[in-house]
Amino acid sequence: MALRFAVVGSGPAGFFTLKSLIRALPDCKVDMFERWPVPFGLIRYGVAPDHGDIKNIIKDFTELARCDNFRYFGNVFVGKDIDYLTLSQIYSGIIYAHGAASADKELKIPGGEKSKSARQIVEWYNGMPNCEDFDFSKVEKVGIIGNGNVAMDVARVLGSSIERLQPTDVAERAFEVFSKSKIREIDIYGRRGPVQAAMTVKELRYLSKVPGISLRVLQDEIDRGLSPESQNEAMLNSVQTNQRERARKRLFDLINSLPREHNPNAQVKINLRFMLAPISYTASYLTLARTNLQGPELHQVAVPSDETFKENCDLLIRSIGYSSVQIDKNLPFDQELGTVKNLGGKVEGNNYVTGWARTGPFGVIDTTMRNVFQTIDTLIQDIDNNLLQYKPDSILDILKCRFLTFKQWEKIDQYELNEGLKKGKARSKITSVDKMLEIGLS
Amino acid sequence: MLTRLGRFMSSSKTISFFWVTHDGRETKVEGKIGESLLENAHRNSIDLEGACDGSLACSTCHVILSESLYDVQPEPTADEEDMLDLAFGLTPTSRLGCQIKITEDMSNTRIQLPKASVNMYVDGHKPKPH
Numbered sequence: 057m058a059l060r061f062a063v064v065g066s067g068p069a070g071f072f073t074l075k076s077l078i079r080a081l082p083d084c085k086v087d088m089f090e091r092w093p094v095p096f097g098l099i100r101y102g103v104a105p106d107h108g109d110i111k112n113i114i115k116d117f118t119e120l121a122r123c124d125n126f127r128y129f130g131n132v133f134v135g136k137d138i139d140y141l142t143l144s145q146i147y148s149g150i151i152y153a154h155g156a157a158s159a160d161k162e163l164k165i166p167g168g169e170k171s172k173s174a175r176q177i178v179e180w181y182n183g184m185p186n187c188e189d190f191d192f193s194k195v196e197k198v199g200i201i202g203n204g205n206v207a208m209d210v211a212r213v214l215g216s217s218i219e220r221l222q223p224t225d226v227a228e229r230a231f232e233v234f235s236k237s238k239i240r241e242i243d244i245y246g247r248r249g250p251v252q253a254a255m256t257v258k259e260l261r262y263l264s265k266v267p268g269i270s271l272r273v274l275q276d277e278i279d280r281g282l283s284p285e286s287q288n289e290a291m292l293n294s295v296q297t298n299q300r301e302r303a304r305k306r307l308f309d310l311i312n313s314l315p316r317e318h319n320p321n322a323q324v325k326i327n328l329r330f331m332l333a334p335i336s337y338t339a340s341y342l343t344l345a346r347t348n349l350q351g352p353e354l355h356q357v358a359v360p361s362d363e364t365f366k367e368n369c370d371l372l373i374r375s376i377g378y379s380s381v382q383i384d385k386n387l388p389f390d391q392e393l394g395t396v397k398n399l400g401g402k403v404e405g406n407n408y409v410t411g412w413a414r415t416g417p418f419g420v421i422d423t424t425m426r427n428v429f430q431t432i433d434t435l436i437q438d439i440d441n442n443l444l445q446y447k448p449d450s451i452l453d454i455l456k457c458r459f460l461t462f463k464q465w466e467k468i469d470q471y472e473l474n475e476g477l478k479k480g481k482a483r484s485k486i487t488s489v490d491k492m493l494e495i496g497l498s
Numbered sequence: 499m500l501t502r503l504g505r506f507m508s509s510s511k512t513i514s515f516f517w518v519t520h521d522g523r524e525t526k527v528e529g530k531i532g533e534s535l536l537e538n539a540h541r542n543s544i545d546l547e548g549a550c551d552g553s554l555a556c557s558t559c560h561v562i563l564s565e566s567l568y569d570v571q572p573e574p575t576a577d578e579e580d581m582l583d584l585a586f587g588l589t590p591t592s593r594l595g596c597q598i599k600i601t602e603d604m605s606n607t608r609i610q611l612p613k614a615s616v617n618m619y620v621d622g623h624k625p626k627p628h
């Protein structure tokens with residue numbers, strides 16, 4: 057008998073959960089279930105190929121995974137291969153860390169259904185199995201709706217030269233398409249102004265430095281966004297007193313320092329556009345309305361004006377948010393928020409939730425990590441209050457599907473790294489589940 | 499990269515200083531001149547993450563310096579400032595632990611981990627048996 061925990065999902069939240077559990081309860085046992093054969097969630101299928109530095113985190117997770125208290129069950133879909141009620145019977149505690157990256161919001165304008173989701177493009181260039189294929193051979197001008205970090209990633213990857221992408225772990229199917237790409241210009245549209253821009257300063261700075269890409273803003277759109285309320289939001293005229301104001305001000309300063317004209321020698325021109333709402337889309341152009349900001353400070357909304365115009369747009373990408381789905385009918389789920397219902401990370405009984413499954417798709421890995429610490433605190437309090445029971449090991453008798461251990465994943469890992477080495481790439485990702493299983497189980 | 503460089507540059511000279519966890523507990527450690535605070539934390543099993551291995555991509559290595567220590571540090575680069583913008587519970591004397599090198603100025607100072615960031619439970623916490 058031992059304290060046995062099940063962790064659902066192998067993204068950052070899953071692995072920080074493992075780390076926190078082992079740190080607090082050195083004798084506990086942890087089993088992790090992942091729907092794909094391969095681990096690491098959005099580190100593998102979200103983070104852009106040219107963000108190798110944050111992928112360093114995999115080293116730490118791998119070391120953790122090699123400890124004796126831990127077992128990995130890849131290729132196990134919780135909600136299908138094993139369910140909520142079974143898990144809660146056979147484990148002392150279950151921590152749901154299955155993220156919020158399984159669906160995305162629709163673009164509710166006429167023709168919006170012709171847009172492609174940034175999520176699909178990201179999964180495609182990152183080599184997720186079972187993806188729609190893309191073809192950019194007829195695309196010269198791209199429009200991206202939304203200006204968060206995912207939009208920055210997509211613009212940067214689509215705008216990068218193939219020389220820049222070649223050494224990364226970008227999926228080979230995407231690399232082939234990129235090598236025939238005719239993309240020359242990308243518009244990134246924000247409904248509100250530069251003070252309300254959704255990206256972080258780090259990602260914008262990165263985009264602004266990519267060789268071959270020219271990034272600019274339009275003066276009239278910046279001016280239109282600078283309502284008195286906006287100026288106050290970033291304390292543009294006085295001293296910033298808190299972290300939010302500081303970040304806003306630094307982001308605004310960077311946006312405002314971008315050139316107004318393109319470098320004529322650039323291979324790809326990116327326009328960071330503001331105060332524009334999409335109205336309708338046909339296959340070759342996007343109709344937009346200029347917006348005005350209304351409402352009090354920090355709650356300003358963009359209201360479309362009568363002033364409309366058209367922009368060429370061969371490919372429209374919506375980057376307006378990831379969302380989550382309910383993975384098991386018995387797991388309490390808030391349909392409106394798209395998150396698992398919880399209080400301080402506790403769902404009910406011996407079930408807990410953390411990471412994006414708890415918060416929705418917001419923040420970076422640091423945010424996710426802090427969220428895990430909080431959920432684990434709640435769990436530890438329950439242990440102190442004798443609410444969790446010691447359990448025997450019974451998963452192997454119950455689980456009927458084929459699964460992969462961490463050692464078997466490491467075979468796949470080695471294979472991908474070796475193939476990558478041959479091709480001068482950081483990694484050559486396998487994009488078929490069958491092939492993953494074949495190599496892992498061989 | 500940066501961590502490796504730090505290791506390379508650290509000399510044999512040492513000082514002592516204190517890590518202060520969220521709950522005010524102090525751990526006295528020995529610091530090698532030239533190593534980064536992140537490396538020092540890991541060497542001494544202090545719960546400071548360093549998710550991106552010192553490549554300025556994560557801000558999980560956020561630490562809070564004393565005002566006097568903050569003042570004698572070289573200015574943070576724009577890249578470090580960009581990450582500090584995202585750090586949890588930023589304070590006026592916050593820095594990233596992977597970017598701060600141990601110097602003689604640090605002798606007997608206190609390096610604080612940000613309040614809300616560290617697990618609220620105590621290390622090696624033993625649950626009561628059932």
Ligand SMILES: Cc1cc2nc3c(=O)[nH]c(=O)nc-3n(C[C@H](O)[C@H](O)[C@H](O)COP(=O)(O)OP(=O)(O)OC[C@H]3O[C@@H](n4cnc5c(N)ncnc54)[C@H](O)[C@@H]3O)c2cc1C
Pocket residue numbers: 064065066067068069070089090091092095096097098099102103104107110132133134135153154155156157178206209378383410411412413418419420421422424555556
């Ligand atoms: C495109 C993109 C780029 C990003 N880039 C960065 C970046 O550069 N830097 C940064 O700090 N942050 C970045 N982030 C944010 C970061 O990825 C998240 O903070 C973090 O991944 C959230 O962790 P998580 O574990 O909650 O979710 P996830 O990473 O999504 O992990 C959830 C895991 O659960 C699995 N799962 C889902 N359903 C089931 C099921 N039913 N059964 C079993 N397993 C299941 C999934 O397959 C996945 O492996 C990015 C996010 C996106 C979307």
Ligand code: FES
Pocket residue numbers: 536547548549550551552553554555556557558559581594595596597
């Ligand atoms: S370890 Fe990632 S920024 Fe310091």
